[in-house]
Amino acid sequence: MIKEQIEKMVHQALDEARRSGQLPSSDVPAFVVEEPRAEAHGDFSTNAAMVMASSQKMAPRKIAEILAGNLRRQQSGVERVEIAGPGFINFFLRPEAWHPVLQHVAERGDTFGSCDVGRGRRIQVEFVSSNPTGPLHVGHGRGAAVGDAVASILAACGYDVQREYYINDSGRQIRTLGQSVYLRLLAHFGREVDFPETCYQGDYIRELAAEVAAAEGEAILQWPEEKAVSHCARYACEKILAGIRRDLADFGVTFDQWFSEQSLYDSGQVDEAIAFFRDKGLIYEKDGALWFKTSAFGDEKDRVVVRSNGQTTYFASDIAYHREKFQRGFDRVIDVWGADHHGYIARMAAAIEAGGIERERFGVILVQLVNLLRGGEPVAMSTRAGRFDTLAAVIREVGRDAARFIFLSRHHESALDFDLEVARQKTNDNPVFYVQYVHARISSILRKAREQGMTGVAWDAEAAALLTAPEEMALIKAMDRFPETVAAAAEMLEPHRVTYYLMDLASLFHAYYNKHRVLTDDARLSRGRLCLVLAVRQVIRNGLTLLGVSAPEKM
């Protein structure tokens, strides 16, 4: 909020300088106001003079002087202005200029950090969408954490967000699932069977087969194979999906909608989509198959939608699905995919553009793979005894909070080493505790304050005016950055920005805590510091909430 005021001031100075003819050109390139790295460069700095140098045909420092001369900084909190380096204008604020930030945090409460840049526009985030052919593993967990956090962050920025899970309950992999269970079923009843490598190998298939066997008895052996396989497929699919839902719920992730791929076939939307693009001349026949002209929209080659054997491809239903998404009225659609699917983006984007939707309205977040480790050693991905890399197993071992925080502690496009040993540790190696500890510590202070009869946690301007220590100023300035951090995370679809912000704020708080006492003999100072830590706690909580991590009162 302080930064916006400085920006406004610079714009005013610019207008003034142009009106008075000190600056000839009305061509004003975009400039930024930012917080300089070095303290000696002030609280804020702008490059306005430098970016205007060429259009004004003047030396940057000369322009800086003109702008500085036109700044109306009465009552602005700006103590002094310096021109430095090649033409930076540096602003030095009086400490009291920062104190309203605390009041602002107190007033906004849980909504501090939210904004309205989304203006209620509808945006869909589709994530996880794991095939219902086996349990979720760590990689899906990362996708879940990223997708959920992105959705929360977008919602905080004023978008109308919908979380969706696309169920691939159609096609070959479901048929294979049915066959896998059926074969295990036959073995269950003592039949000799070859279990091909192409079938799903996990032990959960055996368990599902045993369940079907218990429910149907040996009578199922008399069924036509086709009927038995599809019965197994349906049963297994539903059962596995229920498990996925449960795992995600345990992870704190819930969806607004579960969308079935099969429903696109049942409702005729796949055929409709193919007919639509065929009419537009974008689908043609070659070698007995139907091809989509994705190459006309930036893809490297055309793609098959109906194979020569008459079966549709996954791409065909995906075209129908994305068409359907936009027909539902979303301004923007974001898919969260595993990074190994990156080759799929071009064709999907092409199909969307071919349907008359602007390319920018479709976004893909690629989530890189997770290397699961234990004490630095890779965890075996699967064994006969069962998988150790399932999301459920990881949550059981390290807890929801640690798992989510670690998944969000890297840029989503870089591979992540997830060490179970570290995630379980309650030390500084494990950043989630470092951040949560701030919340617990402050909560503890507040409990203590209540015991001492200090209930005055309301905003107290007079007391806040006593906050002038460097550590206090650093905390207030950091909190002032929170809203723009959230906004940037939303714009870039990068939830890790919030994670790093929280670690930064936590670090500032722990340093402050070790140097200063909040509850002192000076009642007024104590009240001021309570205002400060109360605000810190609020911001920590708001940030953790966006990441889907709890903010404990005690640890």
Next chain:
RNA sequence: GCGCCUGUAGCUCAGUUGGAUAGAGCAACGGACUUCUAAUCCGUAGGUCACAGGUUCGAAUCCUGUCAGGCGUACCA
């Protein structure tokens, strides 16, 4: 071969969307608990931002090329 991603301290990674003297954690070394939670803090040390050009007032950031790693390159999903 082509395409996408990545390359920053010994290790794991940030880097405010082109800003001033490149940051944090871990590991190493030295310190701080009679106190609101030491799950913490303070200090020391650590760099050819893979490499070479280019763009401009200014590049870790943008462009081109080279090298290295990962992934993709189906009438699979």
